[in-house]
Amino acid sequence: MTTMKREHNILVLISGNGTNLQALIDACAAGTIPHAKIVKVISNKKDAYGLTRAKDAGIETTYHNLIAGGYTKKYPGDREKAREGYDVDLAKLITTNEPKPDLVVCAGWMHILSPSFVDALQAARLPIINLHPALPGQFDGANAIQRAWTAYKDGQITKTGVMIHYVISEVDRGQPIVTEEISCEECADEDALEAKIHAVEWRIIVQGAVKALSSLP
Numbered sequence: 001m002t003t004m005k006r007e008h009n010i011l012v013l014i015s016g017n018g019t020n021l022q023a024l025i026d027a028c029a030a031g032t033i034p035h036a037k038i039v040k041v042i043s044n045k046k047d048a049y050g051l052t053r054a055k056d057a058g059i060e061t062t063y064h065n066l067i068a069g070g071y072t073k074k075y076p077g078d079r080e081k082a083r084e085g086y087d088v089d090l091a092k093l094i095t096t097n098e099p100k101p102d103l104v105v106c107a108g109w110m111h112i113l114s115p116s117f118v119d120a121l122q123a124a125r126l127p128i129i130n131l132h133p134a135l136p137g138q139f140d141g142a143n144a145i146q147r148a149w150t151a152y153k154d155g156q157i158t159k160t161g162v163m164i165h166y167v168i169s170e171v172d173r174g175q176p177i178v179t180e181e182i183s184c185e186e187c188a189d190e191d192a193l194e195a196k197i198h199a200v201e202w203r204i205i206v207q208g209a210v211k212a213l214s215s216l217p
């Protein structure tokens with residue numbers, strides 16, 4: 001008797017255009033990510049075009065914002081408490097989502113997640129992976145592409161890359177799942193490097209999701 005494989009549920013966090021979300025949507029539809037479905041997209045930016053991409057694909061969306069959600073008003077002058085409250089509610093949004101997600105993917109999610117968030121998802125046995133446009137330990141944080149190009153022009157590096165890694169409290173320091181190097185020397189300018197990085201991103205975010213799902217207990 002053949003046992004049907006349960007579909008894995010993916011929840012995606014975005015902040016922008018959503019081209020990496022689109023790569024995941026297309027990969028689920030094509031079966032490149034086998035037996036998987038994106039069940040929710042959450043954005044911290046109301047005008048994120050990724051929300052449109054999700055709606056066009058029939059995926060439920062939620063807008064969750066630090067200011068619009070009243071967190072900075074609730075904790076006036078205490079940005080850390082406001083972020084903490086925001087993150088605790090974000091974790092609740094994710095862990096109580098129906099259907100229950102099996103994997104959270106940060107696909108251009110531009111908000112540093114607090115330890116209370118990371119701990120809450122770990123307690124729920126819910127892995128988080130992140131797309132980062134640099135190699136492990138190279139340019140942690142925001143604006144990695146711009147920083148890589150500057151470092152290359154200053155003669156400090158000859159290559160950069162893209163990685164998918166598990167998310168821990170320390171930003172961009174979680175265990176890498178997939179990495180791919182990119183030679184800066186083959187790029188005429190920063191725009192060419194950015195275009196090459198994005199093309200690699202759209203491929204390895206799918207590979208990273210497949211690997212993370214295949215590692216689930």
Ligand SMILES: Nc1nc2c(c(=O)[nH]1)N[C@@H](CN(C=O)c1ccc(C(=O)N[C@@H](CCC(=O)O)C(=O)O)cc1)CN2
Nearest residue numbers: 109110111112113130132141142167168169170171172
């Ligand atoms: N605890 C973790 N949180 C996040 C991780 C992580 O590995 N651990 N990865 C990031 C994604 N990211 C790089 O890959 C990243 C995104 C944003 C920032 C940042 O400085 N954000 C600022 C706000 C910037 C803005 O709004 O434009 C902030 O949060 O104050 C750094 C790294 C996702 N989170």
Ligand SMILES: NCC(=O)N[C@@H]1O[C@H](COP(=O)([O-])[O-])[C@@H](O)[C@H]1O
Nearest residue numbers: 016017018019020021107108133141
């Ligand atoms: N530190 C994380 C980071 O910088 N992520 C960057 O956000 C973009 C999202 O694009 P998208 O919204 O089109 O997927 C990606 O290109 C990625 O380089």
